[in-house]
Amino acid sequence: MSRPADTPIDAATEAERLLRICAACMYCDGYCAVFPAIAGKHGFPLAEIDHLAHLCHNCRGCWYACQYAPPHPFAVNLPRTLAAVRQESFARHVRPRWLAGAFARTGWIVAVVVGAVTLAALALVLIAVPPEILLGVHTSGGAFYRVVPWGIMTAAAGLSFAWAVVAVAAATVAFWRTIGPRAPLRIVLRALPAALADVVTLRNLGGGGHGCNDTGEKLSGERRASHHVLVAGFALTILSTVSAALLHHVTGAPAPYPVVSLPVLAGTLGGVLMLAGVAGLAAVETRADREPAAPAETRMNIGLLALLAATAASGLAVLGLRATAAMGLALTLHLGVVVGTFLVLPATKMLHAPFRAAALLRAAIDRLIAPPRRSGGE
Numbered sequence: 001m002s003r004p005a006d007t008p009i010d011a012a013t014e015a016e017r018l019l020r021i022c023a024a025c026m027y028c029d030g031y032c033a034v035f036p037a038i039a040g041k042h043g044f045p046l047a048e049i050d051h052l053a054h055l056c057h058n059c060r061g062c063w064y065a066c067q068y069a070p071p072h073p074f075a076v077n078l079p080r081t082l083a084a085v086r087q088e089s090f091a092r093h094v095r096p097r098w099l100a101g102a103f104a105r106t107g108w109i110v111a112v113v114v115g116a117v118t119l120a121a122l123a124l125v126l127i128a129v130p131p132e133i134l135l136g137v138h139t140s141g142g143a144f145y146r147v148v149p150w151g152i153m154t155a156a157a158g159l160s161f162a163w164a165v166v167a168v169a170a171a172t173v174a175f176w177r178t179i180g181p182r183a184p185l186r187i188v189l190r191a192l193p194a195a196l197a198d199v200v201t202l203r204n205l206g207g208g209g210h211g212c213n214d215t216g217e218k219l220s221g222e223r224r225a226s227h228h229v230l231v232a233g234f235a236l237t238i239l240s241t242v243s244a245a246l247l248h249h250v251t252g253a254p255a256p257y258p259v260v261s262l263p264v265l266a267g268t269l270g271g272v273l274m275l276a277g278v279a280g281l282a283a284v285e286t287r288a289d290r291e292p293a294a295p296a297e298t299r300m301n302i303g304l305l306a307l308l309a310a311t312a313a314s315g316l317a318v319l320g321l322r323a324t325a326a327m328g329l330a331l332t333l334h335l336g337v338v339v340g341t342f343l344v345l346p347a348t349k350m351l352h353a354p355f356r357a358a359a360l361l362r363a364a365i366d367r368l369i370a371p372p373r374r375s376g377g378e
């Protein structure tokens with residue numbers, strides 16, 4: 001099962017070779033959900049490899065434990081190979097299909113699209129809004145809409161958001177068609193709570209309580225903690241947006257809202273937590289051992305973190321500058337970043353969230369249909 005070192009090979013073919021070695025070895029049984037899922041299997045079709053790649057939560061434990069890692073002729077590097085499969089899998093399932101090429105150039109695409117949309121928004125505002133309005137101090141209700149009219153703001157944000165939701169949902173459906181088991185609906189419904197619990201708690205990133213090899217041989221819980229902080233911040237910004245929309249439409253009170261109000265408090269705390277989570281994940285990414293990492297996945301991680309940081313920082317700038325003459329430009333910048341982010345989102349690592357949830361649901365279904373087989377001793 002060894003491979004000549006200079007043979008060019010695609011990630012799925014390499015994953016098939018490694019998974020067959022692992023299924024025979026099973027030393028890492030108990031490290032994660034991948035190993036129970038491959039126990040007793042001798043062949044791995046592409047759909048199975050897709051599922052296993054997203055079931056791997058990249059803890060890298062099997063890399064540091066593996067007696068067949070390089071320089072052994074088997075050259076087993078399961079984390080790097082499954083990370084590379086994940087990138088191929090995103091490109092195979094992305095919708096619309098013409099976005100597939102974007103994954104190879106995710107850094108450029110993110111920078112060019114978000115930069116172009118933001119510059120276009122700034123140019124439009126500079127052309128269309130009189131300087132005394134754009135650079136004026138507006139503090140009364142509806143102040144934001146004096147710079148960017150409400151209809152234009154909601155149409156730009158709403159349409160780009162709808163595009164992102166539809167494209168990500170279509171990619172997720174395509175992925176589920178690939179990995180979904182033939183199970184009755186009642187089994188799927190029974191599996192849902194366990195899968196949801198895995199998603200919400202990020203249980204796997206805890207490495208069974210000991211942490212993961214986030215940056216090297218030393219175990220840590222950094223990635224899990226930063227992930228939680230980022231998701232909590234993101235959820236608070238959603239709460240801020242929804243509560244502001246409700247206040248606008250139900251009570252008829254347009255933004256900006258007082259400092260002590262749900263939209264402002266949730267938005268501020270959410271933005272700060274998002275930046276803290278991004279900083280934590282970026283620190284892990286920067287210090288991480290490169291050997292078990294796939295360069296394409298690292299680029300996608302950094303691209304998504306940069307997007308989230310730009311969105312959170314520009315949102316906080318609007319909150320901080322809303323009673324000053326800089327509000328108009330800060331608002332335009334934020335709107336451009338948000339719309340650009342929604343436009344590129346379906347071609348970013350954001351797909352990881354629903355794909356990982358789908359893989360965890362499939363694993364929960366498998367546990368109900370056929371409880372995992374363990375190698376001897378457990």
Ligand code: SF4
Nearest residue numbers: 022025026027028066
């Ligand atoms: S990663 Fe290495 S040690 Fe672990 S199961 Fe696979 S071959 Fe065995």
Ligand code: SF4
Nearest residue numbers: 032056057059060062
């Ligand atoms: S990197 Fe971690 S999650 Fe992925 S296969 Fe290895 S032990 Fe499992």
